[in-house]
Amino acid sequence: MSTPTLEKAYNPASVEDKWYSHWTEKNYFHADAHSKKDPYTIVIPPPNVTGMLTVGHVLNNTIQDILIRKSRMEGKEACWIPGTDHASIATEAKVVAMLKEKGIKKSDLSREEFLEHAWEWKEKYGGIIIRQLKKLGCSCDWDRERFTMDDGYTRAVLSAFVKLYEKGFIYKGYRLVNWCPVSKSAISDEEVIHQEVNGHLWHFRYPITDSDEYLVVATTRPETMLGDTAVAIHPEDERYQHLFGKTVALPLVGREIPIITDDYVDPEFGTGCVKVTPAHDPNDFAMGERHKLEFINIINDDASLNSNAPEKYVGMTREDARKAVVADLEAEGLLDKTEDYVNKVGYSERGHVPIEFYMSEQWFMKMDELVKPALAAVNGGKIKFHPEHWTKTYNHWMENIKDWCISRQLWWGHQIPVWYHNDDNSKIHVSVEGPEDPENWTQDPDALDTWASSWLWPMGVHAWPEEDANLSKFYPTDALVTGPDIIFFWVARMIMTGYEFMDDLPFKDVYFTSILRDETGRKLSKSLGNSPDPFDLFDEYGTDAVRFGIMLMAPQGLDVLFSKDRLEIGRNFMNKLWNACRFVQMNIPENWEDEVDIDSQKLDLPETWILGRLAKTIDDFNRQLDRFHFNEAVKVLYEFTWNDFCDWYVEIAKTRFFDDNENDANIARSVALKCIRTVLALLHPYSPFITEELWHHFKKEDAKDLIIAPWPESETTKSDTAEKDMATLQEVITSIRSIRSRMNVPPSKFSDLTVRCNGEQSLFLLEHLDLLKSLGRIQDAKLGDSVEKPSQSATAVVQGMELYIPLGGLVDLDQEKGRMEKRIVEINRLITGINGKLSNENFINRAPEQVVEKERSNLSKLSEELEKVTANLEMLQ
């Protein structure tokens, strides 16, 4: 080993770009379809092509990078396929907004002109997030980057449409759909967000024709009454029996509409009379079909009133129309009353305004067949969700699934591959390539729902529908890492296409990431302004520290309260690791090459112990990663590095380094090196930059770059004896420190120590006397069963050993007495508890032998301690 000395502090900026370039130049990220290695594949959840990196992306992509980097080190053909999504409705909204700022209205543009602007926008802002992912350190195979509107991917999307159409799964229908008046497009049920809104319930009087009577109906949407075509009551509602078959005169409109009876009506609610607006409410739509009512659409695509409404209201916004209708009814004396009312209103996910139910002709996907294998795969355990409870949400949705409206009245996206003959509109052509005589045909103007393209992602990133080496090597993928908010939009639908088109699952494990919230529990979002820019965080803490910190604070399946100061843990840890390495390096002579083969040596306790702890750390770390507990895995590593290695072993190694015994020093160097190399390897997936940098200071001359170094195996035998002995030693040392701290002995001053203990213990302590002295700051030590307790000393009892530290006049007798009395109370409490158990015959008979034995052994230890503490207390009296 010979490397330049490490700087005093780690400087992330100086190494991050350097190593990323190095990895790229060496082509380490590239996955070979013809490799003999087993594949390990992840497809990235493609971010919006014009999106920017958020803290949520940092979490999500770090997890994927961890899985990929680990599998690469394990010798798999690791393939992480990146890409971006055209995000039809979201991007189109952004482009429309951008054009509006320039004073251009979408409606003034042709489709071609609009798309030119959209592509221009995509060229300008697309790819930013890809560059940002590189800064994050993501080891994606950039040669495989895909965009959902690439030619190849588009072919896949259209092929899927054609195949499903030919199977009869896709049909066109004139239906009531969710309509976004901002996008002026249909949207799917999943794109409707229900929110509670404080509104009113208005009660209107509808006069019965040829009668003085009237019915009172209640509504939260008065303006829709202009489209009413019936009033419904429950068939068994006695209050209204005499009105069956009659009609009412619809106020403001004058239309005569029937009174119908329908089971849908709840006689208990309100007055038991419901106004029926078949063209603007799903329930009313159903009633309209049952009773063959008239469907009167009274709104335009922007939700303003159309000419089917009385002239006065035509052109009004729905909000104005509402006010006007209420005012006019009130003026006519037909407003019965107005109540405050909280109801759920459906909002457009992208348009952020209430949706309308709107009659229009749309394309739908039949879901009932697609759902079957997808349900079976998850319930049969072929696809595993982490955490598992999301399967319930998944099942519930799948079991109640409705046909999916896949057409959008948008331009940015995949235009539906259906052509209508110019002479005969009912003649249609459906294909990927289009008709041979395009001049005679007109293509359907609608675009497909974004999710009807991204649901093909795991296969569409390859040549599908063509078979090729990539598809067969890298499909199915191994893990999917995504947010639970798109379980319906995306996860469920990919499973459907997987089985439909590949007859196989798309991924084996789905890891649902946490939702990030701020300290007050609000979701981190750009619009709320509570989402920090990851790049500020990278600058402040270092990219590795941000990755590490965020992984440490993200429990599986729970929301994460994100706060910047928790990233300090990451930064501090990087500093700790750096300095531990620096210290070890400082104590390895230049050109030191005679590394000791520690496996064949008889090692002292601290060496045996730390190597055992290291082996256990590898095991625990792997186990936690295998079950996708990323936070717990990294915590295991953190604790080993900080608590075991730095706090204890490095301190112990100092005595080796500074002693004369060169052999001991060399063993300590080799042991420390082994620990460091292993920690760097394990940590690499979480914090790739700093580990690669340090690796090059500590690796063996001929070792490869860390990114492709072999994953550590826990070959060292763990020793229970060493674990136990070391614990004893640590307890003794801690007790000594505790006494000294209690008595305010400055670290610079050494103490004398007397230990009353049996012969075996005495030998044990003697063997490790050097450590005891240096770590406990002890000058002279007297050990044995016949040593006398020095006067004016403070005491501690450790596993039957009585420790005495003489303190001259420093001892505060009252304080010491108080401490001992407190301990005696505690011991008595424990002893009482154990006696309770041991005197219970059921416990003796039914509990396993070792549990009973453990209680007995605890009892004897505690009794011994009680005896000794009591004796020491008496001596103080």
Added chain:
RNA sequence: GGGCGAUUAGCUCAGUUGGUUAGAGCGCUACGUUGACAUCGUAGAGGUCGGCGGUUCGACUCCGUCAUCGCCCACCA
């Protein structure tokens, strides 16, 4: 109206198949320039594991129930 999740130290959270003297980090207190690290060290204070029942020899852990908070789903005008 259904479903899911959470409730453990002041704060944020660990706690694998029921048996620990219930842990960590931050914060707090005291001391500290001890041959890497003050982004640090040493020692310490702090919890009847949300309430009530139950199963069990034994429950933070399993079951029931209630409470509070948070999400998701649902056509009640």
